[in-house]
Amino acid sequence: MSCHKKAYITTPIYYVNDIAHIGHAYTTIIADTVARYSRMSGLDTFFLTGTDEHGQKIEEAAKSRGKSTQAYADEISATFKDLWDDFDISYDKFIRTTDADHMKGVQKAFSVMHNNGDIYKDQYKGHYCISCETFFPETQLVDGEFCPECGKPTTIVEEESYFFKLSAYQDKLLAWYNDNPDCILPKSKRNEVIRFVEGGLNDLSITRTSFDWGVKLPADLNDPKHVMYVWLDALMNYVTALGYGTDEADMDFWPARVHLIGKDILRFHAIYWPAFLMSLGLPLPKHIAAHGWWTRDGEKMSKSKGNVVNPKEVADAYGLDNFRYFMLREVPFGGDGDFSQKALIDRINSDLGNDLGNLLNRLIGMSGKYFEGKVDSSNVAKYYQTELDEVHASLEKLEPLLFDMQLHRYLEELWRPLAVANKSIDKYQPWTLMKEGKEEEAMALNGLIAAILSKVGIMLYPVMPEVCTKIASALNFKIDNNSWNAMVKGTALLETFTLEKIEPLFPRVEEPLLEQAQPKDNPSKNSENTKKEAKKSESKETEGIALIGIDQFFQTSLKVGTVVKAEEVPKSKKLLLLQVDVGEEEPRQVVAGIKEWYSADDMLDTQVCVVANLKPAKLMGYKSEGMLLAAKDENGLCMIRPEKPKTAGTPIG
Numbered sequence: 285m286s287c288h289k290k291a292y293i294t295t296p297i298y299y300v301n302d303i304a305h306i307g308h309a310y311t312t313i314i315a316d317t318v319a320r321y322s323r324m325s326g327l328d329t330f331f332l333t334g335t336d337e338h339g340q341k342i343e344e345a346a347k348s349r350g351k352s353t354q355a356y357a358d359e360i361s362a363t364f365k366d367l368w369d370d371f372d373i374s375y376d377k378f379i380r381t382t383d384a385d386h387m388k389g390v391q392k393a394f395s396v397m398h399n400n401g402d403i404y405k406d407q408y409k410g411h412y413c414i415s416c417e418t419f420f421p422e423t424q425l426v427d428g429e430f431c432p433e434c435g436k437p438t439t440i441v442e443e444e445s446y447f448f449k450l451s452a453y454q455d456k457l458l459a460w461y462n463d464n465p466d467c468i469l470p471k472s473k474r475n476e477v478i479r480f481v482e483g484g485l486n487d488l489s490i491t492r493t494s495f496d497w498g499v500k501l502p503a504d505l506n507d508p509k510h511v512m513y514v515w516l517d518a519l520m521n522y523v524t525a526l527g528y529g530t531d532e533a534d535m536d537f538w539p540a541r542v543h544l545i546g547k548d549i550l551r552f553h554a555i556y557w558p559a560f561l562m563s564l565g566l567p568l569p570k571h572i573a574a575h576g577w578w579t580r581d582g583e584k585m586s587k588s589k590g591n592v593v594n595p596k597e598v599a600d601a602y603g604l605d606n607f608r609y610f611m612l613r614e615v616p617f618g619g620d621g622d623f624s625q626k627a628l629i630d631r632i633n634s635d636l637g638n639d640l641g642n643l644l645n646r647l648i649g650m651s652g653k654y655f656e657g658k659v660d661s662s663n664v665a666k667y668y669q670t671e672l673d674e675v676h677a678s679l680e681k682l683e684p685l686l687f688d689m690q691l692h693r694y695l696e697e698l699w700r701p702l703a704v705a706n707k708s709i710d711k712y713q714p715w716t717l718m719k720e721g722k723e724e725e726a727m728a729l730n731g732l733i734a735a736i737l738s739k740v741g742i743m744l745y746p747v748m749p750e751v752c753t754k755i756a757s758a759l760n761f762k763i764d765n766n767s768w769n770a771m772v773k774g775t776a777l778l779e780t781f782t783l784e785k786i787e788p789l790f791p792r793v794e795e796p797l798l799e800q801a802q803p804k805d806n807p808s809k810n811s812e813n814t815k816k817e818a819k820k821s822e823s824k825e826t827e828g829i830a831l832i833g834i835d836q837f838f839q840t841s842l843k844v845g846t847v848v849k850a851e852e853v854p855k856s857k858k859l860l861l862l863q864v865d866v867g868e869e870e871p872r873q874v875v876a877g878i879k880e881w882y883s884a885d886d887m888l889d890t891q892v893c894v895v896a897n898l899k900p901a902k903l904m905g906y907k908s909e910g911m912l913l914a915a916k917d918e919n920g921l922c923m924i925r926p927e928k929p930k931t932a933g934t935p936i937g
């Protein structure tokens with residue numbers, strides 16, 4: 285047994301009735317992020333995922349495809365495993381509920397619960413939803429027939445069944461929720477569960493006789509017509525994966541640090557599972573963390589609508605790490621999220637390209653131009669202690685956010701050091717420092733930027749492993765427990781090194797890379813809608829507004845710029861000569877015809893909106909490498925500016 289602290293992290297095991305979609309990828313990617321962080325921080329980590337293969341739903345799915353249930357389960361289970369392998373998900377075990385060891389463990393659990401008096405046999409009559417694999421009391425049905433969760437018709441089940449005495453655990457469960465305020469995350473979900481349990485718990489039917497595809501009861505019960513209820517079978521995977529009931533070698537990983545799940549299966553995890561564990565005499569998990577639901581372009585995803593997001597297609601088109609970042613950054617954990625290519629492109633171009641990628645490019649450019657690539661951190665503290673303190677204060681806040689599953693806030697906080705770096709370049713202007721002969725200060729500024737990139741790289745690694753490995757190799761260090769200890773827990777900076785040029789990490793995405801979902805259902809209605817849309821755009825054009833597609837809009841690169849130098853163009857009444865920082869190695873020179881309304885002083889240190897991909901032009905002998913947005917009416921001209929300060933180079937769109 286290792287003396288390291290343990291962390292056991294799980295995903296739900298996914299049903300093999302369909303292939304993986306973005307929702308499955310989301311849960312798995314969160315779990316992978318937490319597992320990678322755990323390992324990096326020195327915890328002895330075990331990360332479990334797998335597939336849920338028993339039950340009536342799977343039996344029927346196989347039948348409808350004319351396949352044997354086992355062959356069908358093998359096939360779909362392999363598609364999940366292949367996808368996670370393709371996504372480099374760092375699981376330690378991939379469990380299948382058709383594994384012999386798992387089935388043995390489930391039978392052992394059934395015996396333990398039976399022997400301690402928690403299981404009894406009776407007659408069951410009730411309504412069952414095959415799609416949700418759940419029994420519902422008549423009072424909960426919609427119109428006396430339909431499932432309250434998915435809306436599909438339920439079937440009446442009338443058969444002999446074994447029951448688990450769930451009702452006996454009501455008080456113990458309530459005591460557990462009360463004594464462990466963060467057993468269910470986010471905390472708001474805990475209240476929902478408490479209200480449900482306070483409403484009273486019925487005993488749970490845990491065997492079925494009307495079909496075959498499941499784990500049989502322990503042989504000594506001599507009751508071969510029963511198979512176990514799929515949720516009892518499935519939930520047990522969390523301990524059978526560690527060897528419960530067979531070789532118990534890994535059971536010292538129990539209890540789980542966190543079970544990651546979607547909100548749809550919270551009740552099973554927060555009520556049934558702890559009750560089963562109490563009955564088995566096993567400790568309860570530390571956290572059950574339920575995330576929200578993904579939609580696409582504002583609509584529920586479904587096969588019939590043809591709008592299901594395929595995670596592999598998205599990752600192939602936009603990059604796996606970018607997709608991981610987007611999912612974790614875009615939605616507060618527990619809230620619902622909407623997938624749209626526009627939102628993904630915005631995150632890539634802005635947060636990743638501009639704030640992070642460009643920072644590394646600027647560092648490569650500056651160190652190459654002034655110091656032949658050398659970066660020396662010796663004097664960082666001498667000149668930039670305030671900035672370092674700010675960075676370390678942000679880093680300290682991160683770990684609790686991650687273990688609280690507040691991943692969007694984790695990433696938000698992790699972007700603060702990047703803002704410090706970007707602001708420092710604007711503020712101290714290395715090109716000016718060099719002109720003034722302050723080489724030591726300029727080198728220290730490069731050291732500061734490199735330090736920030738290395739520290740952010742370490743903490744971003746669990747979310748974007750591939751990108752951060754590249755950042756670390758450019759900065760000549762390795763991301764592991766040692767560097768985490770030294771540079772994140774501690775305040776160490778990088779050793780002196782020579783920075784090599786690397787390919788840009790986040791090439792700008794100019795237009796959507798995937799085809800838009802084409803709604804499949806109700807074709808007549810759709811073609812009508814399309815006609816209506818066409819009519820609408822025709823009428824707008826006749827009003828004199830030429831409509832352009834989003835692709836055309838994206839062809840214009842608009843950026844926030846900071847005016848770092850402003851002077852008059854000699855002998856010109858109209859022109860100012862500006863140096864505008866748009867997040868590149870060096871400021872751009874822009875000649876702007878605004879002198880009638882703005883003096884050079886008015887413009888200095890202000891922010892502007894720059895058209896950044898215009899062909900350079902010459903005005904009064906000065907090269908102009910951009911155009912500023914302004915609005916002019918009969919009262920004169922005013923600049924268009926961001927409402928709040930934004931990092932130089934932030935794309936507008």
Ligand code: ME8
Pocket residue numbers: 295296297298299300306307308310311336518519521544545546547548549576577578579585
């Ligand atoms: O429920 N948005 O398996 P399952 C976000 N076998 N997450 C989604 C999602 C969406 N639109 N759709 C699915 C089962 N998920 C059981 C679990 S565990 C002992 C047994 C994710 O294949 C989410 O995590 O229906 C949800 O909980 C899980 O997929 C359900 O997967």
